Amino acid sequence: MPRVTGHEAGAPCWLDLASPDPEASKRFYRELFGWSSYTMALDAFGDYEIFTLGGTQGPRVAGLSALADGAQPPSWTVYFRVDDVDDTARAARAAGGRELFAPMAGLGIGRAAMYADLEGADFALWQPTELAGMEIVREPGAMCWVELASRDIEGARRFYGEVFGWRPVEHRIYRAAPYTAWEVGGRPVGGMVFMDEHWPPHWGAHWIPYFWVEDCDATAWKATDLGARMAIPPTDIRPGRFATILDPTGARLAMITLAPDLRG
Structure with a gap:
């Protein structure tokens, strides 16, 4: 690797x-x-x-x-x-x-x-200065994406554009809700999903990491066997098959098995 x-x-x-x-x-x-x-x-x-x-x-x-x-x-x-x-x-x-x-x-x-x-x-x-950060990305077992869940899409686009210079590009990948890909220099660095009525009303806006797994279903259900709670069960979207869990302490994370054309 x-x-x-x-x-x-x-x-x-x-x-x-x-x-x-x-x-x-x-x-x-x-x-x-x-x-x-x-x-x-x-x-x-x-x-x-x-x-x-x-x-x-x-x-x-x-x-x-x-x-x-x-x-x-x-x-x-x-x-x-x-x-x-x-x-x-x-x-x-x-x-x-x-x-x-x-x-x-x-x-x-x-x-x-x-x-x-x-x-x-x-x-x-x-x-x-010394620690550059993650030494592996977009590989099984490592982070492959980060995503902001927001109820104020336009406000978030303005805010992060001013802070990081990100350019928002709109897509449709799940249900009919808009999805924003953030880009820097034409390269995607993360995304943003609109928190519609399907989201728990008590959940606030938040960033969440996605980890690449070889089998989303098997990993998600293994997580529940280890004490995690399922927030979004394994679901097909354009980039692949994903699930969101709360780990045994309550921290949110997502996992995804990427579609073949998005690997590499």
């Missing part, structure tokens, strides 16, 4: 799982995706778990940390690569975003910041 050595500005570059029970999360994802992990010490920030694929020496796929406090919900956070955290942070604030934590250094591996968009969906910025 070829290793990714860098990510273009505006593209997803890292995933971080905040869990109330890191040990349980490690067991779940090791069983579900075959991940391994090792611990990285981050100075004053404590230990940070790095998930890898194909053994502990394999490529990095994501990170794991304990919840910052009891008010933080279990969740996957998507990090987007930026050239200058401070410049992008100013753009996020100017566009109406809420600062969750200000740009900070001191990790020894890069600079980060976190914001919530106009609907409250959180996302993070990453300016790498």
Whole structure:
């Protein structure tokens, strides 16, 4: 499996799982995706778990940390690569975003910041120095897509266009609802789905990672055997067959078996 050595500005570059029970999360994802992990010490920030694929020496796929406090919900956070955290942070604030934590250094591996968009969906910025991010993407067991679920499509298009310079391209892939693909330099970096009446009314806007699996049905039902809850059962859409689950701690994620013409 070829290793990714860098990510273009505006593209997803890292995933971080905040869990109330890191040990349980490690067991779940090791069983579900075959991940391994090792611990990285981050100075004053404590230990940070790095998930890898194909053994502990394999490529990095994501990170794991304990919840910052009891008010933080279990969740996957998507990090987007930026050239200058401070410049992008100013753009996020100017566009109406809420600062969750200000740009900070001191990790020894890069600079980060976190914001919530106009609907409250959180996302993070990453300016790498040593840790470029995920070392494998679009391979079985790794992230292959990130997606924003939103009830304000036009507001989200304006916000992320101002923050990252993304260009929205509309598609129809599921039911009759519009689907937006975000592009940078003509290349897709993520998507956005409209939260219509079929979505649970108590679900707020959110970003969610998609992981490529060889058999969506088998992996989704295996997840439930391991303690996950099914949010959207295996369903056919234009890009392939996907499902959405809540892991045993309540963090949302999706999995997809890509259509043959989208692989490679």
